[in-house]
Structure formats: C-alpha cells, structure tokens
Amino acid sequence: MGKSGLLLHVCCAPCAAGCVERLIAEDREVTLYFSNSNIATEEEFARRLVSVEALARIFRLPLEVDPYDHAAWLERVAGLEAEPEKGARCPVCFGFSLERAARRAAELGVGFATTLTVSPHKSSRVIFEAGARWEHFEPYDFKKRDGFRRSRELARQYEFYMQNFCGCEFSLR
Numbered sequence: 001m002g003k004s005g006l007l008l009h010v011c012c013a014p015c016a017a018g019c020v021e022r023l024i025a026e027d028r029e030v031t032l033y034f035s036n037s038n039i040a041t042e043e044e045f046a047r048r049l050v051s052v053e054a055l056a057r058i059f060r061l062p063l064e065v066d067p068y069d070h071a072a073w074l075e076r077v078a079g080l081e082a083e084p085e086k087g088a089r090c091p092v093c094f095g096f097s098l099e100r101a102a103r104r105a106a107e108l109g110v111g112f113a114t115t116l117t118v119s120p121h122k123s124s125r126v127i128f129e130a131g132a133r134w135e136h137f138e139p140y141d142f143k144k145r146d147g148f149r150r151s152r153e154l155a156r157q158y159e160f161y162m163q164n165f166c167g168c169e170f171s172l173r
C-alpha cells in the first residue's frame with residue numbers, strides 16, 4: 001500500500017517537530033501548512049515561519065504558507081477579546097485556522113491534522129470538537145506518547161525559535 005497523504009496544520013516549529021517525526025514513522029506523506037493569522041503581528045508570524053522553513057528543510061517536506069490575514073481573524077473573534085487564554089475565544093481561533101487547512105486539504109484530496117494538540121496548554125478535546133466539523137479531519141493527539149517533551153527536545157537540537165506567548169495580542173496580557 002502506498003503512503004497516505006496528510007496536510008499538517010503547523011502552529012510553530014517547536015510544536016511541529018515531534019508531530020512530524022511521529023507521522024513520518026507512521027509512513028504518512030506529510031505536507032506542512034503554516035496558517036496562523038491569529039498571531040498578533042506580521043513580524044512574529046515571520047519569526048515563527050523561519051523555523052518552520054528550517055523544519056521543512058530538515059525533514060524534506062513540502063511547506064505551504066497561508067498568507068497572513070490578522071484582520072479576518074480579528075473579525076472572527078470579535079466580542080471575545082476579553083476572554084482569558086483557554087476561554088471562549090480559543091475554540092473560535094482553532095476553528096479559524098482549521099477551516100483554512102480543511103479547505104486546502106480538500107483541494108489536495110487528503111486528510112488534515114493539527115500540531116496544536118501537542119501543547120499541554122491546549123485541550124485536545126476542544127481542538128477535536130473544532131475539527132469535527134470536517135469529515136476529513138484526523139484527530140491526532142500529539143501530546144500522547146510523551147509527544148510534547150520529544151518535540152521540545154528536537155526544537156532545542158535544531159535551535160528553533162521558541163516564543164513565550166500563544167500568539168494573539170490578547171494572550172500577551
């Protein structure tokens with residue numbers, strides 16, 4: 001049987017490294033999809049992208065970049081600005097990026113998953129609920145099997161940029 005394709009929504013390189021390693025071990029044919037219009041500034045978006053480009057080179061994977069459109073993201077989360085991190089804004093934020101990944105995966109005729117589940121700061125259940133809107137969403141729980149620790153280990157090894165906030169301006173407070 002040939003490898004099965006997967007579009008992997010990537011939030012950042014330190015989270016993606018362990019996910020990519022696992023998917024390659026499972027013989028998935030991975031395309032990276034950097035879609036992160038939630039990030040507060042274009043400078044920060046570019047900073048995270050540099051490490052994702054390095055990740056793509058290291059693992060020899062194709063990378064697609066969804067153009068930065070923070071205005072559209074702000075419109076989607078309007079009214080939820082005052083919510084705390086892990087509050088009601090975050091599932092909407094997940095849905096925003098997953099919707100874009102879902103569209104691209106459908107064009108490519110493959111399933112899609114997200115590196116967001118590797119973080120212990122994010123509930124995999126909430127992410128799966130956001131992804132359940134699409135039949136071709138694959139609920140990979142990357143924090144399983146010590147995924148986060150392994151991902152950080154690889155990120156240190158490859159000297160990826162490690163941000164200290166989630167992404168949006170409201171997570172900076």
Ligand code: SF4
Pocket residue numbers: 038039085086089090093094166167168169170171
């Ligand atoms: S805190 Fe993180 S997950 Fe929540 S809305 Fe902001 S960027 Fe999105």
